[in-house]
Amino acid sequence: MKQKKMVESTISIKDSEMKSYFNQNKDSLATEAQVKASHILVADEKTAKEVKAKLDKGEDFAKLAKEYSTDTASKSDGGNLGYFKKGDMVEAFANKAFSMKVNEVSDPVKTEYGYHIIKVTGKKEAQKATYENSKAKIKQTLLDQKYQTEYPTWLQKLKKKYDITNKLDS
Known part of the structure; x- marks a missing residue:
């Protein structure tokens, strides 16, 4: 949890990304009756x-x-x-x-x-998705996606910064 919070604090999500995601996924964001x-x-x-x-x-x-x-x-x-x-x-x-x-x-x-x-x-009743009602869900989805790609890079930077040596390999 701490790692995720630390990595997420380095991730930014632009409004334009959220709108693009909404436009591409409108149907899946709607709710059925x-x-x-x-x-x-x-x-x-x-x-x-x-x-x-x-x-x-x-x-x-x-x-x-x-x-x-x-x-x-x-x-x-x-x-x-x-x-x-x-x-x-x-x-x-x-x-x-x-x-x-x-x-x-x-x-x-x-x-x-x-x-x-x-x-x-x-x-x-069934409801069509609106951008305003979907913003929180979209932001969390994009955050989760970016976390998956950013985490390895973040971890490598930490390893270099602190010069970690694995002594269990031998």
Whole structure:
């Protein structure tokens, strides 16, 4: 960390470099639409319908996820999957989640993992990249790139300055 800080202090990044990087990488800096959802995953359709009936009667989604879900990664957090892009999930799951409104609970959705009951808890619209919103990310990317090329030169200068001798080679 100290070495990186020392080398980075010798690196300068011009605004023109950042703008050029932005123009060349605009598409990758944009953000796709995202959905925040929770789910209850069960093995069979009978259990899925049973859980859905309990939800329809007003039972708590998170509580039922902890009780019924077979997804060990999310069940302890009430089935919370956080935000995800469409391509992050299997197609049937993603298609359903992205077609729902916030706070809507789905009927069971079958995938190769079992039956999901999905609750959408948030949505983020896709956003085109702007230079202003991307500046910090661009600067860090360029800094990381320049660090990789500057570090060997910086290290050689230090070795010459302090006349370091490696006595372990013999």
